[in-house]
Amino acid sequence: MNEFAMYASDLLDGRKALVTGGGTGIGKAIATGLSMAGADVVIAARRAEVLDETAAEITAMSGRPVTTDLVDIRDLDTVTALAQRQGDIDILINNAGGQFPQKARDFSPNGWRTVIDLNLNGTWNMVQAFGNIMLDAGGGSICNIVATVGRGIPGIAHSASARAGVVELSKTLAYEWGPKVRINCVAPGQFRTDAYDNTYEEGVGDGFVEQPLPHVGHVSDIANAAVFLVSPTARFITGETLYVDGGLTVQGPMSALPPGGFPERNEPSPHR
Ligand SMILES: CCCCC/C=C/C(=O)SCCNC(=O)CCNC(=O)[C@H](O)C(C)(C)COP(=O)(O)OP(=O)(O)OC[C@H]1O[C@@H](n2cnc3c(N)ncnc32)[C@H](O)[C@@H]1OP(=O)(O)O
Numbered sequence: 001m002n003e004f005a006m007y008a009s010d011l012l013d014g015r016k017a018l019v020t021g022g023g024t025g026i027g028k029a030i031a032t033g034l035s036m037a038g039a040d041v042v043i044a045a046r047r048a049e050v051l052d053e054t055a056a057e058i059t060a061m062s063g064r065p066v067t068t069d070l071v072d073i074r075d076l077d078t079v080t081a082l083a084q085r086q087g088d089i090d091i092l093i094n095n096a097g098g099q100f101p102q103k104a105r106d107f108s109p110n111g112w113r114t115v116i117d118l119n120l121n122g123t124w125n126m127v128q129a130f131g132n133i134m135l136d137a138g139g140g141s142i143c144n145i146v147a148t149v150g151r152g153i154p155g156i157a158h159s160a161s162a163r164a165g166v167v168e169l170s171k172t173l174a175y176e177w178g179p180k181v182r183i184n185c186v187a188p189g190q191f192r193t194d195a196y197d198n199t200y201e202e203g204v205g206d207g208f209v210e211q212p213l214p215h216v217g218h219v220s221d222i223a224n225a226a227v228f229l230v231s232p233t234a235r236f237i238t239g240e241t242l243y244v245d246g247g248l249t250v251q252g253p254m255s256a257l258p259p260g261g262f263p264e265r266n267e268p269s270p271h272r
């Protein structure tokens with residue numbers, strides 16, 4: 001079974017989709033899912049070689065051409081230039097993002113600012129640049145990839161705050177832009193992409209064995225959720241966040257630090 005071919009191959013025929021961070025990991029999976037469902041896909045990020053290699057791989061699977069383009073979502077000038085080149089899109093997937101794990105008490109001012117700038121301001125740069133074009137052109141659909149916000153994410157307080165901001169932004173724009181543009185979020189649980197494995201220490205996220213679906217997700221699980229949300233199948237859904245996390249958020253918050261990462265939690269509580 002091809003896990004990226006869960007939908008009809010003409011579901012998104014005639015639609016153009018842009019995926020930020022589409023060269024690797026989850027973004028690559030989403031771009032693959034969109035291409036398999038018939039969309040004309042553009043993948044955009046900072047590294048041209050990675051994008052070109054991925055575009056060729058997707059085309060080999062779907063048989064459809066995939067275009068590449070460059071953007072740094074933190075740099076408004078490059079976002080504006082991308083919107084001028086690729087503005088005729090119907091679907092925008094804001095997947096580019098990331099953070100470093102660190103206890104909040106140790107964040108430097110620049111560390112905090114960097115993660116907020118990437119995940120909240122960067123996403124906003126893309127949403128406003130492309131959303132305005134969609135509004136003028138008559139419509140479109142946006143999907144923001146966030147994280148399992150709602151119960152806290154110990155070890156990445158900066159990113160949790162930024163992603164919660166994106167969720168609230170999406171709900172607000174769902175109303176403001178409602179008649180024309182749908183905007184939803186997908187919240188991934190733990191997905192063992194190369195970036196994940198390079199960033200997090202052994203044991204981080206191992207709480208998945210306690211979650212209702214006790215295994216690690218496959219990137220196609222995110223792709224299939226995102227394709228659903230931007231497709232006509234979800235035409236009456238906007239302002240929603242779809243958690244694709246094996247039920248993790250039913251169980252409790254996910255920690256980005258390894259087991260024992262918060263030894264102070266074993267000290268007697270001073271609260272009376
Ligand atoms: C169970 C876990 C749940 C987690 C759910 C999410 C999972 C995932 O997202 S998986 C993908 C994981 N991979 C990533 O997210 C990697 C992406 N991260 C990055 O690309 C970078 O870390 C960055 C973009 C967030 C920052 O890179 P850059 O812009 O190059 O930043 P600088 O090196 O210039 O540093 C700016 C500022 O931030 C401080 N800093 C950077 N890295 C760390 C670190 N590892 N630990 C502590 N602080 C860090 C850096 O020191 C700078 O601050 P100042 O020193 O005060 O200037």
Ligand SMILES: NC(=O)C1=CN([C@@H]2O[C@H](COP(=O)(O)OP(=O)(O)OC[C@H]3O[C@@H](n4cnc5c(N)ncnc54)[C@H](OP(=O)(O)O)[C@@H]3O)[C@@H](O)[C@H]2O)C=CC1
Pocket residue numbers: 020021022023024025026027044045046047048050071072073074095096097098099118122145146147148187188189190191192193194195196
């Ligand atoms: N894997 C997981 O378990 C989870 C992941 N997420 C989020 O899902 C998204 C994808 O994660 P994943 O695939 O694992 O990680 P990756 O690091 O593989 O994906 C991030 C992508 O974004 C691009 N990117 C990063 N910064 C910028 C920028 N400033 N401008 C443009 N593109 C940028 C990168 O390409 P390039 O360097 O070429 O620019 C890269 O392709 C991220 O937002 C991540 O935080 C959320 C929860 C869990």
